[in-house]
Amino acid sequence: MSSSFFQPVDAAEVPRFAGHSTFMRLPAVNSAKGLDIALVGIPWDGGTTNRAGARHGPREVRNQSSLMRRVHHVSGTEPFSIANVADVGDLSVNPIDLMDGLHRIESGMAEILASGAIPLSVGGDHLITLPVLRAIAKERPVGLIHFDAHSDTNDRYFGDNPYTHGTPFRRAIEEGLLDPRRIVQIGIRGSIYEPGEHDWAKQQGIRIIYMEEFVSRGAEAVMREAREIAGGLPTYVTFDIDSIDPSMAPGTGTPEAGGFTTREAQQMIRLLAGVPIVGADVVEVSPPFDLAGMTALAGATMMFELLCVIARQVDEQRRVKQV
Ligand code: MN
Ligand code: MN
Secondary structure, eight states, X not given: OOTTSOOOOOTTTSOTTSSOOXXXXXXXXXXXXXXXXXXXXXXXXXXXXXXXXXXXHHHHHHHHGGGOOSSOTTTOOOHHHHSOEEEEEEOOOOTTOHXXXXXXXXXXXXXXXXXXXXXXXXXXXXGGHHHHHHHHTSSSOEEEEEEOSSOOOOOOBTTXXXXXXXXXXXXXXXXXXXXXXXXXXXXXXXXXXXXTTTHHHHHHTOEEEEHHHHHHHOHHHHHHHHHHHHTTSOEEEEEEGGGBOTTTOOOBSSOOSSOBOHHHHHHHHHTTTTSOEEEEEEXXXXXXXXXXXXXXXXXXXXXXXXXXXXXXXXXXXXXXXXX
């Protein structure tokens, strides 16, 4: 542990409803320099095809994240003691120009990566993951562990539009950002547009674990397979909040009945331990469709679970370097 690491505001000194709203009540900083993990908002929903509002996600997740405390109650992880973490603010976005929005997100993310920090971001709709991957996978394709109700590997919408929150992973594979044989999608369910909708993804080698398979096999077995697919190589983790059931996370753009409980989702994220994570995001929290902040709280909770896993990885790597 280093005493120079940033610490959250102490809730025994300043109550959780007071003070500046930042992720996990950490300091807001202007740059990711010196950080191990950069918490960053990407308030952009230019790829949304139905219910908009994920642009408001980062602000409300910051608000609900004031409920996160210092210690993980299962693993005992103290993320702020073993990793230097802060809120680097929101990336620059453009709400009225999709292509410029993608460009801004990519360059903002590239700046964070240049500092050496691992980005843990909050969207935004799921299209934000494409420009994030453009920055992260510039040198080599990465693997993907993808929690979602949807495969997000469709091709075109509204005529010939290639960029929506239903297409990011098709584009990412075409652009060589993802190794499709190292992609696993977990929680896929719901009605689809046509019978062969997932054929393209499967032909690429993507492993789709439908919700029904998750229910019959359980989290331990599914995540053991996910870790095998990641193969101990650099892997990105993307968590679409609509993977959780709408009864627990109604505030999202494309709700699908029959989803994970928040508890199942937490369990799966804990089972990511050992996967070399190069970045992660929580997307599709749409506060205008939320009730009492419950979806933003679920998002903040998943963010904390991811943070604990990544902080442990940072700590282990630091120990290896010191030996
Ligand atoms: Mn998605
Ligand atoms: Mn989805």
